[in-house]
Amino acid sequence: MVDQIFHQLIIPILLILAVVIPLTLTVALYVYWERKVLGWMHVRMGPNQVGPLGLLQAFADVVKLICKEVILPTSANKFLYYTAPLLALIPALAAWAVVPFGARFAISNANAGLLYLLAMTSLGVYGIILAGWASNSRYALLGAMRSAAQVISYELAMGLCLVCVLVLAGSLNLTDIVMAQGGHKGIADWFMWPLLPVFVVYFISGVAETNRAPFDVAEGESEIVAGFHVEYSGSAFALFFLAEYANMILVAFLASILFMGGWLSPFPESVPFLGHASFIWLLAKAFFFAFLFLWFRATFPRYRYDQIMRLGWKVFIPIAIVWVFVAGCMKYYGWVHIGTGG
Amino acid sequence: MIDPSVFQLVCFYAFAAVTVIAALSVVTLRNSVHAVLALVLTFFSTACIWMLAEAEFLAIALIVVYVGAVMVLFLFVVMMLDIDQEKLREGFVKYLPVGLIVAVAMLVEMLGLIGVRVMHAQTMGENPATAAGMSNTAWLGQALYTQYLLPFEIAALILTVGVIAAVALTLRQRTGVRHQQASEQVAVKASDRVRIVKMAAERPADSQPAPAQEPKP
Numbered sequence: 001m002v003d004q005i006f007h008q009l010i011i012p013i014l015l016i017l018a019v020v021i022p023l024t025l026t027v028a029l030y031v032y033w034e035r036k037v038l039g040w041m042h043v044r045m046g047p048n049q050v051g052p053l054g055l056l057q058a059f060a061d062v063v064k065l066i067c068k069e070v071i072l073p074t075s076a077n078k079f080l081y082y083t084a085p086l087l088a089l090i091p092a093l094a095a096w097a098v099v100p101f102g103a104r105f106a107i108s109n110a111n112a113g114l115l116y117l118l119a120m121t122s123l124g125v126y127g128i129i130l131a132g133w134a135s136n137s138r139y140a141l142l143g144a145m146r147s148a149a150q151v152i153s154y155e156l157a158m159g160l161c162l163v164c165v166l167v168l169a170g171s172l173n174l175t176d177i178v179m180a181q182g183g184h185k186g187i188a189d190w191f192m193w194p195l196l197p198v199f200v201v202y203f204i205s206g207v208a209e210t211n212r213a214p215f216d217v218a219e220g221e222s223e224i225v226a227g228f229h230v231e232y233s234g235s236a237f238a239l240f241f242l243a244e245y246a247n248m249i250l251v252a253f254l255a256s257i258l259f260m261g262g263w264l265s266p267f268p269e270s271v272p273f274l275g276h277a278s279f280i281w282l283l284a285k286a287f288f289f290a291f292l293f294l295w296f297r298a299t300f301p302r303y304r305y306d307q308i309m310r311l312g313w314k315v316f317i318p319i320a321i322v323w324v325f326v327a328g329c330m331k332y333y334g335w336v337h338i339g340t341g342g
Numbered sequence: 343m344i345d346p347s348v349f350q351l352v353c354f355y356a357f358a359a360v361t362v363i364a365a366l367s368v369v370t371l372r373n374s375v376h377a378v379l380a381l382v383l384t385f386f387s388t389a390c391i392w393m394l395a396e397a398e399f400l401a402i403a404l405i406v407v408y409v410g411a412v413m414v415l416f417l418f419v420v421m422m423l424d425i426d427q428e429k430l431r432e433g434f435v436k437y438l439p440v441g442l443i444v445a446v447a448m449l450v451e452m453l454g455l456i457g458v459r460v461m462h463a464q465t466m467g468e469n470p471a472t473a474a475g476m477s478n479t480a481w482l483g484q485a486l487y488t489q490y491l492l493p494f495e496i497a498a499l500i501l502t503v504g505v506i507a508a509v510a511l512t513l514r515q516r517t518g519v520r521h522q523q524a525s526e527q528v529a530v531k532a533s534d535r536v537r538i539v540k541m542a543a544e545r546p547a548d549s550q551p552a553p554a555q556e557p558k559p
Contacts, residue, residue, distance in 0.1 A: 077373075126382070145418065
């Protein structure tokens with residue numbers, strides 16, 4: 001009995017904590033990094049007062065947010081108003097259950113891992129919609145509507161891109177997908193080359209799905225103040241923030257795992273030391289994609305709403321559909337090398 | 343020691359109870375947004391039950407398609423509605439007999455169907471996916487694309503026809519609408535829009551030097 005409790009309860013909880021706590025810390029440092037990068041791109045300093053180099057700024061902000069009162073707007077729906085941040089955060093954290101960090105490091109090495117991810121990322125939109133509706137505010141409702149339409153449109157393109165990956169890899173298991181990108185040629189074996197168009201489509205859809213600039217019409221500070229979370233304050237707002245950044249980091253990790261060989265080295269196996277597969281490679285790739293999010297935000301002006309819809313439905317989905325057929329041909333005629341792992 | 347099969351049974355009853363309670367609250371809750379959320383919970387716990395039955399592809403497809411897309415649009419529409427609850431409840435007594443008759447008819451039919459099935463009861467074989475030694479998704483894909491290819495393609499074709507019909511029914515040609523042509527907008531050159539004119543620098547004869555100080559507002 002004790003043995004069973006230890007193996008089926010204590011160990012999974014420890015594993016979950018081992019992912020969620022570093023993730024939360026990463027979110028804090030990512031926010032700091034974002035403000036720093038934006039600062040440099042605007043030719044200013046960024047946060048530099050709290051702690052050495054301003055490193056403790058994010059933690060100071062968290063303490064401030066937790067100490068503040070969570071205000072309930074008049075005639076807001078109390079139950080849904082307080083549930084919405086949780087509904088945004090839970091799928092964002094639950095999705096990490098199947099993300100592999102190395103050949104044998106994943107909380108759950110589920111067979112249908114990719115499907116599970118698709119399901120979890122599609123649930124996150126409920127938090128946004130309900131927050132917008134329960135706030136009883138016009139701005140919030142407008143933000144929620146925009147976000148719902150946008151997330152559903154880009155989810156289709158994203159799903160079709162994932163279909164291309166799983167056609168080539170022949171598996172829904174994320175570890176198998178990374179192993180299918182292994183080979184003797186290092187970077188040349190990754191799926192980003194045969195699937196280059198859908199790789200680009202996937203990452204841009206990921207940016208749109210997480211409601212980040214230049215697709216951040218759901219928040220649209222200049223038009224609808226702050227969109228769906230305009231009425232939220234204190235720790236409830238912090239939860240939305242945490243969910244959004246956890247989702248961004250998730251998209252960065254997934255782009256690395258699905259298209260850029262995950263923890264595999266870009267160098268051929270024959271290269272000493274650098275050729276070894278390692279967790280460091282995955283972190284480096286994910287960091288690169290996470291940086292792209294910030295770069296986009298500092299560089300591009302916000303899309304107009306009809307342009308977002310046109311891009312999603314008339315450009316990305318056709319490209320992805322065509323590439324599903326191309327990927328099928330690649331697999332059938334054996335044009336690409338599919339690693340078997342080991 | 344907790345027996346896994348007992349635990350599975352307990353889980354099944356728990357999920358089933360949540361499903362039934364959520365389904366009941368869909369029709370009893372007063373707030374329509376709450377009712378839609380109860381429907382979401384119904385789908386979700388149904389997916390959990392399917393997951394227990396080792397139908398992982400169907401379970402996750404249910405969440406992706408119904409919870410993730412269909413119900414979001416549904417919620418979207420319901421949130422926009424301004425429903426007067428009192429007005430909706432006005433006809434309750436009037437329609438109650440009709441509703442009861444329909445409900446009883448459906449119950450009898452369902453019981454009859456269950457009875458017929460019980461008479462022809464045959465024990466379920468082993469899970470074909472586990473028997474074939476592959477994952478549920480892989481087995482389902484193989485069955486759909488080999489054994490049931492024709493019915494599957496026909497179903498897909500019918501759905502496509504449905505989509506096209508829906509678009510064709512609601513499409514109307516409107517006159518006097520000005521559309522933006524994205525390709526033309528992208529292809530435009532600076533020379534189409536701006537004309538650079540060279541002008542000789544000259545100074546009017548009666549011009550005065552600018553005042554040294556701006557007048558104070």
